[in-house]
Amino acid sequence: MAEIGLDAITKSYNATVAVDDVSLRVGDGEFFVLLGPTGAGKTTTLRTIAGLEMPERGRVTIGGEDVTRAAPAERDVAFVFQQFSLYPHYTVYDNLAFPLRAPARRMAEAEIDRRVRKVAEQLHITPKLGNQATRLSGGEMQRVSIGRALVREPAVYLMDEPLSSLDAKLREGLRVELKHLQVDLGATILYVTHDQVEALTLADRIGVLHEGRLLQVDTPRQIYNDPDDAVVAYQLGAPAINFLPADALGLDTPGVASGAVRPEDVTLIAADAPADGSVPAVDATVTQVERLGPEDVAVFDWHGHTLRALLTPGQAISRGDVVALRFEPDKIMLFDARGRRVRRGADRNTAAGHGAGPMSQRADTGVRNAG
């Protein structure tokens, strides 16, 4: 296993800057997740590391060695492609065995067989080993594609949305399995996803990519609780964080354009209970209640702004109710006009100690993904 280094990588296609000055270090044995919406440049970043794209500027290192100009085969990376890219004329077995049969590896057929069967077992595709690669469901193809990477012992694993075609149950199972495997092998994995649940559950560290730029790199907890950027705050957490213009929140700090509150930090005060004068509260109308299973989410309309709040199990509200909402002032994150975070003196401390409850719950709930 080895570490990956990206130094100021820039890659553009004609007018599109797909990856814009990205620098990144993935430690040896680290599970690093690149999170970003579609078109953020995630695939391009992975392809650059694999050697399938040549960056215009910057340097790629693997295991400390400069591989910017090296051919893909020389880099010793395993790549799980977003579009699977299975060899259509081979069976599942031969697809899995393909990388091991590379002449450079000179592996005995018995050893190949052992590895292929082990990986097939791990990914629950043993009954499909004899199938033609084209005669599989999307989820099965995706698992074969993951398997083709796992049979190898490369310097690093690059995985491009490897769980995206699986159903929720299988995805949850494989997520756990993948994490186990990574810990067992001490593997370096650079994993790309647009799914914040995957990012939060799998990652040792998360990097949020947006329009080719790397906005923030941090641990899951830190990046959730203390985002540097409005986009980062928005990318993590489902239901998504509530953004409100500064004047609506009555904030008059210079340079602050908006404030954001996580749904779990919005407190509902019963409509008939007298508002506690010491804490500012607003009256909002319930427009919808989304039942997610473990918790419900209420959607409110407040002067034309849409707000979401988590409901605790006991709270029974329904459409049309007018409810008083309270935002804890110290839980409101402030952002400037360009979306960068504006910090108050105490922000770092409060953020670090907060939110363990909803955080861990979120991490275990695949259903949440819907947001």
Place this chain on the structure above:
Amino acid sequence: MTQVSLKAPAIRRLGGGTGPRQRVRGLSDRALAFYFVLPSLLLLLAINIFPLAWNIYLSFTNYRANMPGFPVRWVGDLNYARLLGSEDVWAAMQHTAHFVGWAMLIQVILGFGLAWLLNRKFKGAGLFITLIALPMMLSKAVVGTFWTYIFQPQSGIFNYIVNFFADVGEFTMLGNADLAPWALILVDTWMWTPFIMLIVLAGLRSVPQDLYEAAEVDGASSWRQFWTITVPMVLPFLMLAVLFRSIECFKLFDMVAELTSGGPGSATELANIFLKRQAFETWRTGYAAAFAVILFVTTFGAANIYVKFWTKVKER
């Protein structure tokens, strides 16, 4: 036109298929379909099926087209028995096999190679492909005629070029029993290699590039990528091209008629040339008809077996 108000049931009826079959002015969908197909069916019957049947009938007779008054006698399988026992027929078949085999082999190799070279993006690739494809668009008789000039021993450019590289002196390509078959193969290759090239090029372009990327990351050499990705993906295309081409080669006539007319002697007497000589030079119409039936069955049978095989390859 039948008058229908556009209400839901009417629309369903017009849509066909799904709803219950209803009669629109006494015509069911099936009958309507039949009447639409009928004209082309009749045409096919008149110009394809009838001549075929007539030909099969003639093959069992001693009919001679140049003697209309001659009494036509049913001779049973006599024509067939004679054909299968005739050395000339076997020679013609051998010439055909030699021609088809070598022409296909050379054209596949060259066509694949050209397609391989043209399958990368470079400026003017489109123009290049058009230029290479030009011979294919000429008439076969015209090609035959001008290649006779090219092959002329004294003034032809072919002799000049060969002598430029190897000092062999004057030779007659078309007049030499050893060289003439190769002249046919050469001309056919010149004309039809582009056809194979175009189809293989389409095949090469249909291979998803990400397969090569996956193979590259997996450490496969270019050679292995070629055999595990390119060949299986292009094979169905190539096989289709070979099918079309070999049927064409098998029934080749006009080009040979212009170039050698089967000569010298019978060195280039392909099956179709032999057939024409029997039918319109010796006027043994019944005998020629029997040979035509044999050729038809052979081509048809071989093509069918090949297509079955092709379907298997394609479905892999």
